[in-house]
Amino acid sequence: MTYPGDLSRFGEDGGRMAEMIDVACDRCGTVSQQLDGATMLGFNPRCLECGTETFVSLVELYAVDKPGLDPASDEAWHLRKSRIPDLAGICNNCGGTFSIDAPIRCAHCRSRNVSILLVGSAC
Numbered sequence: 001m002t003y004p005g006d007l008s009r010f011g012e013d014g015g016r017m018a019e020m021i022d023v024a025c026d027r028c029g030t031v032s033q034q035l036d037g038a039t040m041l042g043f044n045p046r047c048l049e050c051g052t053e054t055f056v057s058l059v060e061l062y063a064v065d066k067p068g069l070d071p072a073s074d075e076a077w078h079l080r081k082s083r084i085p086d087l088a089g090i091c092n093n094c095g096g097t098f099s100i101d102a103p104i105r106c107a108h109c110r111s112r113n114v115s116i117l118l119v120g121s122a123c
């Protein structure tokens with residue numbers, strides 16, 4: 001299965017490709033492994049309030065492309081990116097909204113006071 005366009009476009013405006021990262025909490029000391037960024041299958045937006053991850057597949061994103069729009073254009077990618085919070089819905093955990101730009105939090109205490117230890121690419 002192939003998709004038009006290139007996920008690395010998200011790198012042009014601050015996004016990154018997916019990486020497995022170790023997140024070390026400076027508050028409670030918990031180290032959790034988290035996925036950060038987009039994979040070839042989709043995106044892993046985080047809840048803005050509590051940091052819970054969810055998943056939005058590229059299939060879902062492409063399914064609602066506007067007809068007639070060049071699928072590889074900057075505009076198409078911009079629109080897909082703006083739809084991610086809608087497709088992700090509401091956080092089951094706290095009722096918050098998701099964003100691919102949400103801060104990484106400790107998986108245990110949800111503190112934003114964490115250190116990121118890069119582990120490697122998930123692609």
Ligand SMILES: [Zn+2]
Nearest residue numbers: 025028106109
């Ligand atoms: Zn913590």
Ligand SMILES: [Zn+2]
Nearest residue numbers: 047050091094
């Ligand atoms: Zn939440």
